[in-house]
Amino acid sequence: MGFAARVREVTRSDHAAAQGMAYFDALLGGRLDRPGYTALTAQLFFVYETLEEAAGEMRADPVAGAFVADELARLPALVADLTHLVGADWPARVSASRPTSEYRARLREVAFTWPAGFVAHHYTRYLGDLSGGQVMRRALQREYGLEGPGTLFYEFPGVEPRAFKQRYRHLLDTAPWDAVEQDRFLDEVSLAYRLNTAMLDDLGKVVA
């Protein structure tokens, strides 16, 4: 089994827990109102602000730098979405929840200085966005009639998800990490899932 397949296998239950959050159930079922949907976009802004700052630092790293891809950048889309959903004064009207702040603190702690730790967080968010995120994009269109501004976060112009994920898995398979570093990576992916799950659990309070 290649390392990418092992990552998926080892974190299968973490993924199932993240995917099973009530917030997604409500989102996919068309039961969120606009503030309820906007709340996720706002929290994601705070996550990507730090994650993409770390990507800027890691770009020069011989291993982690290969995972950094400009076409993934989500921050411009999140800013445009929040401007559309909340208004031009959105920075004054949104704030990071406690779990999101803890998520950001962990990113600060590991993603700027530990290449494999950065990749663990990068993998958990972007491969998810290119997978479940695309399921959400279709649901937002189907259930809420939302597309374009407000949901740009879910659109990756110029990225073919399937081919991109294949290339990404190849990078994971060939990353020069020894067994100890691979295990540390797996633990960090698992933690990244838990940080996402905690953020989503908190968002669940907006679900009626």
Ligand code: HEM
């Ligand atoms: C309703 C919510 C979700 C749905 C419907 C969903 C669905 C999926 C599906 C169908 C795949 C497989 C895609 C493929 O093999 O190409 C996938 C993969 C993935 N998802 Fe999710 N997902 C959800 C939530 C999440 C969350 C919250 C995260 C983490 C923040 C996440 C992270 C990932 C990752 C990292 C992968 C790639 C696994 C791999 O192939 O290595 N997903 N998701």
